[in-house]
Amino acid sequence: MSTPVEGIETVGVVGAGQMGNGIAHVFAVAGYDVVISDLDQARIDAAMEVIEGNLARQVNRDLLSAEDSAAAMGRITGITDMGGFDKCDLVIEAAAEIEQLKKDIFKKLVEVVPEHAILASNTSSISITRLATVTDRPERFMGIHFMNPVPVMKLVELIRGIATDEPTYDTMRKVVASLGKDAASAEDFPAFIVNRVLVPMINEAVYTLYEGVGTVESIDKALKLGANHPMGPLELADFIGLDTCLAIMNVLHDGLADTKYRPCPLLVKYVEAGWLGRKTDRGFYDYRGDAPVPTR
Numbered sequence: 532m533s534t535p536v537e538g539i540e541t542v543g544v545v546g547a548g549q550m551g552n553g554i555a556h557v558f559a560v561a562g563y564d565v566v567i568s569d570l571d572q573a574r575i576d577a578a579m580e581v582i583e584g585n586l587a588r589q590v591n592r593d594l595l596s597a598e599d600s601a602a603a604m605g606r607i608t609g610i611t612d613m614g615g616f617d618k619c620d621l622v623i624e625a626a627a628e629i630e631q632l633k634k635d636i637f638k639k640l641v642e643v644v645p646e647h648a649i650l651a652s653n654t655s656s657i658s659i660t661r662l663a664t665v666t667d668r669p670e671r672f673m674g675i676h677f678m679n680p681v682p683v684m685k686l687v688e689l690i691r692g693i694a695t696d697e698p699t700y701d702t703m704r705k706v707v708a709s710l711g712k713d714a715a716s717a718e719d720f721p722a723f724i725v726n727r728v729l730v731p732m733i734n735e736a737v738y739t740l741y742e743g744v745g746t747v748e749s750i751d752k753a754l755k756l757g758a759n760h761p762m763g764p765l766e767l768a769d770f771i772g773l774d775t776c777l778a779i780m781n782v783l784h785d786g787l788a789d790t791k792y793r794p795c796p797l798l799v800k801y802v803e804a805g806w807l808g809r810k811t812d813r814g815f816y817d818y819r820g821d822a823p824v825p826t827r
């Protein structure tokens with residue numbers, strides 16, 4: 532395994548949800564000290580439990596030794612107060628996909644992080660250039676977009692804002708390599724590369740359901756067997772989170788001003804119901820029983 536990158540020893544992660552806990556996991560395994568925050572201790576405790584479970588799965592599959600897993604766990608500190616980011620060389624924001632929330636987080640971060648620290652966002656779609664404007668260091672600000680589940684997926688999209696400087700970009704490329712992952716560079720346009728292509732496909736699958744062309748089961752089966760996708764689009768939407776899918780469609784719709792990106796009203800309805808997919812146990816499938824059951 533590569534050693535951590537020079538100058539980057541302690542990494543902060545804001546938000547201990549499904550992406551934040553995965554990001555903390557891979558940095559800790561790679562040998563970085565990690566500080567992860569969320570709004571309350573219960574969410575931190577839940578994230579620690581998830582990380583421990585995911586590390587154990589890697590040990591069971593012989594991908595990691597028990598000693599390395601224990602050492603990784605020991606490198607992660609959970610906090611509920613942003614003040615704990617004061618020793619970080621890099622902080623990655625992975626809170627919900629809401630622009631104002633992210634801006635408020637970055638405004639608070641610049642008050643506590645060291646002057647040299649790089650700030651980054653794991654946003655799926657929001658403009659890196661716009662987020663950077665609320666900080667005191669747009670030249671040391673980047674998009675670093677991990678894929679879900681973070682410990683498994685190889686790709687990381689790296690997005691430069693208009694002001695991002697080359698040393699910052701180089702450092703982040705090295706950081707991605709040190710995690711054993713591969714970077715693809717994307718320009719700072721709505722949803723970058725992966726989600727510009729993927730999420731409109733999911734939205735179209737929801738329209739296909741909405742218009743009665745297929746059922747949840749037949750749509751997922753069609754894409755799995757007909758296009759060789761490992762997961763059907765509705766199953767994938769539940770996995771990503773329907774709130775995140777809707778937020779990305781709204782960013783595409785607003786940012787590119789093209790009606791082809793209009794979010795499907797059925798997707799909106801699921802989000803309004805609080806049926807956000809796996810994280811709330813219900814979305815296009817109901818996960819409360821032993822096996823997922825389609826909800827339509």
Ligand code: NAD
Pocket residue numbers: 545546547548549550551568569570574625626627628629632636653654655656676677678679770771772775810
């Ligand atoms: P999530 O809802 O699972 O987690 C978000 C977490 O942020 C929650 O635990 C919430 O309590 C916490 N949070 C909210 N405000 C906070 C604050 N002020 N300080 C600290 N924590 C705060 O969401 P997620 O799926 O992990 O997504 C997080 C980000 O990653 C979003 O920007 C999303 O677009 C992006 N992303 C998601 C995926 C995916 O497949 N879900 C993939 C790539 C990127």
